[in-house]
Amino acid sequence: MSYRALYRVWRPQRFEDLVGQEHVTKTLKNALDEGHFSHAYLFSGSRGTGKTSAAKIMAKAVNCLRGPAPEPCNECETCRKITDGALMDVVEIDAASNRGVDEIRDLRDKVKYAPSEGRYKVYIVDEVHMLTTEAFNALLKTLEEPPAHVIFILATTEPHKLPSTILSRCQRFAFRRIAMGAMLAHLRSICDSQGVKADDAALAAIAQKADGGMRDALSLLDQVLAFSGDQVDEGSVLAVTGSVSRQALAEIMESILRQDASGALDSMDRLLTEGLEAERMVQDLIHLSRDLLLLLAAPELDEVANRISSYDSWTHLSEESTVDNLGWMLDTLIEAQQKMKWASQPRILLEMTIVRLCKLPENEASKPQPTGNGENEAIALLQKRVDQLEKRLAERNQEPVPPSPRIAKEVDSGAFPSAESRSPGKRKEQRGGGASRVPAFLKQSSAEHLKQAKQHWPELLAKVKERKITVHAWLIDGEPVAASPDGVLVAFKNAIHRETTEKEANKSLIQQILGELFGSPQELVTVMRAEWEQYRASEEVSATREQPSASVSASSSAKEQEDEDPVRRAVDLFGKDLIEITD
Known part of the structure; x- marks a missing residue:
């Protein structure tokens, strides 16, 4: 038999096999137990959290020959056919490639036919947010009032793209990212069943890279096994993912906290020479700063314990820093990561960032920080300007009357x-x-x-x-x-x-x-x-x-009267060519 990927081999076949989704499985099992399941469901959440697996388990539970039951037996012919994808009454549709109104009209015409083998016809529409507006409109009426033998299960990673008319017709279940502890326990059980020796640090690195997705974690574990055989250590994981080892990260961070720019740049140069990308180093420094910040601010968190407890040097690093300094470092690294997307020389930007981190003054945290929206500064500035204007108005009002x-x-x-x-x-x-x-x-x-x-x-x-x-x-x-x-x-x-x-x-x-x-x-x-x-x-x-003689005075008075003549003044100002005099 050909080799199958780990995430396919370890795909959940029962509700209890779903990791980290107890809020979903408990609700569905209770509904199946009481027979109060709905005609339309919407499973939403990030990738690799079990949406499609839960949909197939639901299809088996309602069609099981021993059911409907809270859990499928996975032994009867119907359950085995659904597991193999051979039951005609369970239809999986990829909405990314069947997104038009014609495909939905064809589905709408077929739902009226009774199931041929099972108890219900179950339509599983994956990535349903990819359907066009016309396709959604064609699906509305059927989704709201389907035949009694039809169940729709919609799965999507972007529920905000669905029309509200679709959302209101479904029971919605939000699948969460799988917690670090639950993922580590599941990876450990898989390694034990496979006869693989895996270090806790290696599994922690895999779980961190997976970012809450179990499928990503199993795919990465499969890749590491192909690289290192039956022995999984942190070095193998770092080599496959291209990440920085914890020891190297600890050396760089220690140099930064001691404001040793030379040591930090030497460590960075060695890692870049070995083939590490500058973007990846910034990302790893962001994760390390975040872990140290959580260790200082909330050491009782389970996530912190799972990620750092096996590495004593990180605990030592947290003791050399403060929450304010680590927060400032996180802001600086995130800003550098955003700039690095458009930088033609990412290495230079990385060097500038490390030098800036090493020059963090000791009193950085004591500097006055701006308020969330700057309201206090704006009010103070406006008050100052109002005082200045009132002072000027008071001075103008005190001007004396015309003197003698x-x-x-x-x-x-x-x-x-x-x-x-x-x-x-x-x-x-x-x-x-x-x-x-x-x-x-x-x-x-x-x-x-x-x-x-x-x-x-x-x-x-x-x-x-x-x-x-x-x-x-x-x-x-x-x-x-x-x-x-x-x-x-x-x-x-x-x-x-x-x-x-x-x-x-x-x-x-x-x-x-x-x-x-x-x-x-x-x-x-x-x-x-x-x-x-x-x-x-x-x-x-x-x-x-005035001129001394009376004659000159009289002529000046006449001249002034002439100047006061509005017509004369208009001619003087604008010229004869532009003036037209009418009676």
Whole structure:
């Protein structure tokens, strides 16, 4: 007889043979004992946990000649045929290759026929999540109200992909990953029955690699037996799986905990030279860090005892570290594992990770850690900003009423600083050419230069908008109120607009464009509109704007009235070509 794989030889034939699924087997056995079994079942869980085996055992239990019974006899002709896959009334369907609506329609047409040999027709649909939406819709009615002689057993590893209409029509059983202790006991019993000598460390390595799947564990054991014969040791398992030995892992981890980067890199280089992959080393370090963390945090766990109890050096390693440090190391290794999937040089990334782990400061755990969602930091930041805004608003509300002409003269001469100049937020601005520059600037200003500045103002705004639209958004709030041969005085209504315009980069851009328009270097001086009105009301400002003779004064007044004419101002700003005057 040809050789059969271990997982086929040791496939469960009774409910009591299923390992680690007592919650499922007890429920099914009670239902069979009372005769209250359903017409549709859904077995879900990860690979290798016994879903298909449980479905076949269920099919034998309901069709057994001595049943229906909680356990099949496995001796009658019906049980033997189901075990061999020769009974026509038990149909196994692979939904991955029969996923279309036509296959389900064919199944729906055949379920109405009575069983030919057994008591029930049992349809076992494996990987049922692979069916198309149309196939599920075709199955709905039959699944909900099948003939009395039909039982559906659906098996899947991804139950979340099934429509809720299918889930609601089935009794659902979730198969769990097999625990480490149960898997080790089952592997030990198989080795004993096969006459194989196996070390506890070797079986633990196989169980860890299987990750809760008994079929994976038996396949790996079969492969190790082919490699080493009847003697299974940890070295054989590591050679087959390509993993790092516990001794080598312990040496690397000990060097890391002692912050010995040289020793850790030497051990890593030796393992990589022997053919170990960098990705596999990171994965093994993650498992070791996790085991040490569990050993420190919960030493009473059975899983920890099964994995570490046979290796004393790991217990010694846990005593040299702390829970916080191991948690930090796990985060670092997991991050490296994610990056390694896309790294073209995984060895370099592994070396960087080991060096980083070796440089873990002793007070790493004592550093303040961020909260789960950063709410405390966000609240503190918002509170600080609110306090700053309230302080600024309070300072603005304390601005004095417009001063009398005599006080305005003292303000212009600098003998009595204004409230604006006393504000801490304005001192830096004034040093750059704020309100204190206005009196000296007005002595050099003239109406002719102001007219020229107003004529160029629309063009200035357009050029500023072309070069930097954000500066244009702030500058458009200002208006030229005075001009001299070397500069322009602009009054702003909003303080924020003025402050932003006074920033060095923004101001430099505006002065550069002014120089291009006027053909000579120009200086930009800013002032608030309220301050400008104070200067105009003061006698000194009036004197700088009026000529000594009455005739000149009259002509200036006429000129000002002319400038106040809205039509004239529109022509000056936009040009005659763009203005159309209608009565």
